[in-house]
Amino acid sequence: MDKIVSLSKRRGFVFPSSEIYGGLGSSYDYGHYGVLLKDNVKARWLEAMVRERDDIVALDSSIILHPDVWRASGHVGGFSDPLVDCRFCKQRFREDHLETEQCGKRPSKKPGETAECDLTEPRQFNLMFQTRVGAMEESGVDVYLRPETAQGIFINFKNVAQIARRRPPFGIAQVGKAFRNEITPGNFIFRTLEFEQMEMEFFVPPAEADEWYRYWVAERLAWHVRYGVRESHLRVRPHDPDELSHYSSATSDIEYLFPMGWSELEGIANRGDYDLTQHTEASGTKLEWVDAGTGERFVPHVIEPALGVNRSMLTFLLDAYDEEVVGERDRTVLRLHPQLAPVKAAVLPLVGKDAAMVEKARGLFDELRRHYSVEYDDNGAIGRRYRRQDEIGTPYGLTIDEQTLEDETVTVRDRDSLAQERLPIGGVRARIGELLAADWRSPKSELST
Numbered sequence: 001m002d003k004i005v006s007l008s009k010r011r012g013f014v015f016p017s018s019e020i021y022g023g024l025g026s027s028y029d030y031g032h033y034g035v036l037l038k039d040n041v042k043a044r045w046l047e048a049m050v051r052e053r054d055d056i057v058a059l060d061s062s063i064i065l066h067p068d069v070w071r072a073s074g075h076v077g078g079f080s081d082p083l084v085d086c087r088f089c090k091q092r093f094r095e096d097h098l099e100t101e102q103c104g105k106r107p108s109k110k111p112g113e114t115a116e117c118d119l120t121e122p123r124q125f126n127l128m129f130q131t132r133v134g135a136m137e138e139s140g141v142d143v144y145l146r147p148e149t150a151q152g153i154f155i156n157f158k159n160v161a162q163i164a165r166r167r168p169p170f171g172i173a174q175v176g177k178a179f180r181n182e183i184t185p186g187n188f189i190f191r192t193l194e195f196e197q198m199e200m201e202f203f204v205p206p207a208e209a210d211e212w213y214r215y216w217v218a219e220r221l222a223w224h225v226r227y228g229v230r231e232s233h234l235r236v237r238p239h240d241p242d243e244l245s246h247y248s249s250a251t252s253d254i255e256y257l258f259p260m261g262w263s264e265l266e267g268i269a270n271r272g273d274y275d276l277t278q279h280t281e282a283s284g285t286k287l288e289w290v291d292a293g294t295g296e297r298f299v300p301h302v303i304e305p306a307l308g309v310n311r312s313m314l315t316f317l318l319d320a321y322d323e324e325v326v327g328e329r330d331r332t333v334l335r336l337h338p339q340l341a342p343v344k345a346a347v348l349p350l351v352g353k354d355a356a357m358v359e360k361a362r363g364l365f366d367e368l369r370r371h372y373s374v375e376y377d378d379n380g381a382i383g384r385r386y387r388r389q390d391e392i393g394t395p396y397g398l399t400i401d402e403q404t405l406e407d408e409t410v411t412v413r414d415r416d417s418l419a420q421e422r423l424p425i426g427g428v429r430a431r432i433g434e435l436l437a438a439d440w441r442s443p444k445s446e447l448s449t
């Protein structure tokens with residue numbers, strides 16, 4: 001994790017937030033490559049959920065909803081963590097994480113492990129951030145920043161069902177920010193105060209809920225593998241009955257082997273009819289499916305795959321990170337799936353001061369940038385420029401050299417194998433397109449057990 005934190009800062013993926021003011025715990029800002037990578041993660045998710053299917057539509061609901069939404073959903077009453085305080089060092093811990101947390105004492109100990117460590121009884125601490133809507137303090141209304149995107153989908157069920165003109169099974173997908181007052185810091189962007197979620201609520205006839213639950217667990221696991229996460233580092237863990245949320249009859253976590261151990265990457269829950277029923281009762285609007293032809297009506301059950309964009313990005317970074325020695329020199333390389341890589345190709349004139357090479361390279365760069373995220377770099381030794389691109393995970397390096405000036409060909413260097421092929425300059429755009437569209441498997445998969 002330390003290596004990813006350091007590379008993220010050095011190369012401009014992720015910065016600690018408010019750093020010049022000493023930082024703010026569990027908050028991060030995303031730099032240029034972080035934004036591009038995060039956008040690619042969201043694009044691949046939306047493709048798989050919406051573009052490649054004809055049974056799911058998109059939605060973008062508000063972050064601030066009517067406060068009754070959160071009363072009906074159970075979040076006001078029950079979205080809380082049990083917290084304990086240490087009377088000695090004043091640190092606060094999640095009671096259910098005491099086994100894995102470290103207290104402030106040196107050498108580091110688990111909370112409660114030493115005699116001085118005097119822990120209070122657990123108290124429930126609501127995770128929702130509160131704010132006020134309204135110009136005046138006295139007449140304003142208390143509202144919450146949404147702690148999940150899901151509720152915005154449930155309260156729009158009627159609107160969407162009408163325009164989607166589909167009978168269940170059908171789904172509604174949403175990508176957007178969520179906020180939680182998490183007190184457990186650490187582990188970089190794994191758990192933060194604000195983050196983005198990619199959630200999809202799939203509405204199904206009640207009798208089909210189990211079947212669709214199993215379908216979505218398999219489908220979501222396959223998505224992580226499709227985009228390069230090693231299968232050896234993924235597993236599905238069904239929740240024990242005493243772990244289930246109040247709304248769920250079955251939940252499975254897709255877990256990744258993070259540096260701190262197996263932890264939740266994505267959750268897939270069978271939420272039954274809990275949410276639609278709660279909102280029907282609280283709002284007085286019937287959220288049910290009615291067949292206009294036969295008059296048949298039922299409250300659909302909901303299967304929900306829910307994944308954090310930032311946690312997914314962290315997983316891709318961790319899984320892609322590699323170090324090797326090439327020609328007696330160390331190389332750090334991010335073996336990201338080409339479709340996730342922030343930059344697809346780097347155009348590099350071999351000699352940065354050679355006017356003819358620079359002109360050719362800029363011509364190729366201008367052509368490619370209309371289609372792909374590409375970079376031009378003529379600054380410094382070619383080896384250093386390659387290393388920089390390797391560290392941000394650029395899959396293809398395009399070098400313009402003496403031979404290009406003679407026969408209009410360029411070399412394409414593959415980030416992972418370091419193999420080089422020579423191509424006519426006019427064929428580069430199509431070749432990059434072919435390479436990006438091809439199936440891809442992490443070369444680390446072959447090595448991992």
Ligand code: GAP
Nearest residue numbers: 148150190191192195265266267306307308311
């Ligand atoms: N609607 C269901 C729901 O929100 P969740 O397990 O609390 O379920 C879903 O969250 C996913 O959102 C998690 O699997 C994780 O990827 C991500 N997530 C949750 N809390 C997060 C946090 N504080 N920071 C970053 N990602 C988080």
